[in-house]
Amino acid sequence: MAELSPVLKQATPVLAARGEGVHLFDEQDRRYLDFTAGIGVTSTGHCHPRVVEAAQRQVGTLIHGQYTTVMHRPLLELTDRLGEVLPSGLDRVFYSNSGSEAVEAAVRLARQATGRQNVIAFQGGFHGRTMGAGALTSSGTKVRAGIGPMMPGVVFTPFPEAYRHGWSEAEAVRFALAEFDRLLVTVSAPVDTAAVIVEPVLGEGGYIPAPPEFLTGLRERADRHGILLIADEVQTGVGRTGTFWGHERAGITPDILITAKGLASGFPLSAIAAPEELMGRAWPGSQGGTYGGNAVAAAAALATLDVVRDEGLVDNAAEQGSRLREGLRKVAAEHPVIGDVRGLGVMVGNEFTTPEGTPDTETAGRAHRAAAERGLLLLTCGPHGNVVRMIPPLIVTAEQVDEAVGLWADAVAEVAPR
Numbered sequence: 001m002a003e004l005s006p007v008l009k010q011a012t013p014v015l016a017a018r019g020e021g022v023h024l025f026d027e028q029d030r031r032y033l034d035f036t037a038g039i040g041v042t043s044t045g046h047c048h049p050r051v052v053e054a055a056q057r058q059v060g061t062l063i064h065g066q067y068t069t070v071m072h073r074p075l076l077e078l079t080d081r082l083g084e085v086l087p088s089g090l091d092r093v094f095y096s097n098s099g100s101e102a103v104e105a106a107v108r109l110a111r112q113a114t115g116r117q118n119v120i121a122f123q124g125g126f127h128g129r130t131m132g133a134g135a136l137t138s139s140g141t142k143v144r145a146g147i148g149p150m151m152p153g154v155v156f157t158p159f160p161e162a163y164r165h166g167w168s169e170a171e172a173v174r175f176a177l178a179e180f181d182r183l184l185v186t187v188s189a190p191v192d193t194a195a196v197i198v199e200p201v202l203g204e205g206g207y208i209p210a211p212p213e214f215l216t217g218l219r220e221r222a223d224r225h226g227i228l229l230i231a232d233e234v235q236t237g238v239g240r241t242g243t244f245w246g247h248e249r250a251g252i253t254p255d256i257l258i259t260a261k262g263l264a265s266g267f268p269l270s271a272i273a274a275p276e277e278l279m280g281r282a283w284p285g286s287q288g289g290t291y292g293g294n295a296v297a298a299a300a301a302l303a304t305l306d307v308v309r310d311e312g313l314v315d316n317a318a319e320q321g322s323r324l325r326e327g328l329r330k331v332a333a334e335h336p337v338i339g340d341v342r343g344l345g346v347m348v349g350n351e352f353t354t355p356e357g358t359p360d361t362e363t364a365g366r367a368h369r370a371a372a373e374r375g376l377l378l379l380t381c382g383p384h385g386n387v388v389r390m391i392p393p394l395i396v397t398a399e400q401v402d403e404a405v406g407l408w409a410d411a412v413a414e415v416a417p418r
Helices: 049-059 073-085 099-114 131-135 169-186 212-225 246-250 295-310 313-334 361-373 398-415
Strands: 016-020 023-026 031-034 092-096 118-122 154-157 193-198 228-232 256-259 270-274 338-344 347-352 379-381 387-390
Touching (some): 099 256, 169 212, 347 361, 361 387
Antiparallel strands (some): 092 270, 338 347, 347 387
């Protein structure tokens, strides 16, 4: 009898039978408040009627039209709709299936377009588990351990982690940009550096927002040295941070944007976007893939974008995210074991630390499990697994936020040191 790999570990004990909106139901029909959203994927909630209808309609007409063999209408329409929300000038799109694939496509494009080898990534960043994307990842050693040597040409520099160092945000930004500058004169000369890739909010690395001043600093340095700036919006895009793209707060435009996760409400779809001139520098045959731009996934993505627009979900993410952080900070104020509550929009992390300020992985894990027992599904992240993250769908209501905060307060009260 075949079984799943023993390496696969469930974050929660739930055997999901169905999903509806912000809720999952197990086979005994117990209701769970799902603040994982499939790791930020079900942006419009589980089984949004408009997404379901679009996918069902497409399944009945064309499931797979391989898009370098034939073209299909859903992909053309999706590309038009993406043009309405993509940053100005990023007018050419290449589709694939997963975030990792899109990351690798972005790096391939950057290297071919510039003729340079090196890519700068940030400590704590997560970009995927494939060999190229894994080489760019340092959110934890589990992604890189035991598979080296990794793809060459990747160098790491610090991300501005104010809480970790006990600094102000301004101090963290000054340090990170100074280290970036030092890297360019000690490790990777600008003439050898193709791109810098950054998450507007560290995801697996601990839900740490990049301050706007940091992103503007990267944009200025990239322009000065002819380096391409890649925004990895796999988790932060499509409204997650309370703006459509996470980098928008900084008022910059990346050279290459990567999107996936919430783009198609649960269907596998990812993309990179870049200006026509830049995308045109990709070498012939360097972009392709059997399932990329699948017709059903494209139809679901088109419906997702319509729902996000028509239901005002970006604004809702900003509003409910503010409410969520306010509630979580009240919980943290009563329990010093939560040292920091941070995030943007409906992308919020609770960092557990000891009285000495070191990561408290054990208490974070216990709080995570206690919340699941009460019907609130969450995830952990951070290099030490001591950050409990909350990622509800963009459709979450104020009442559901308050319910989640109440369940979380009870869970933390049960496990926090007295």
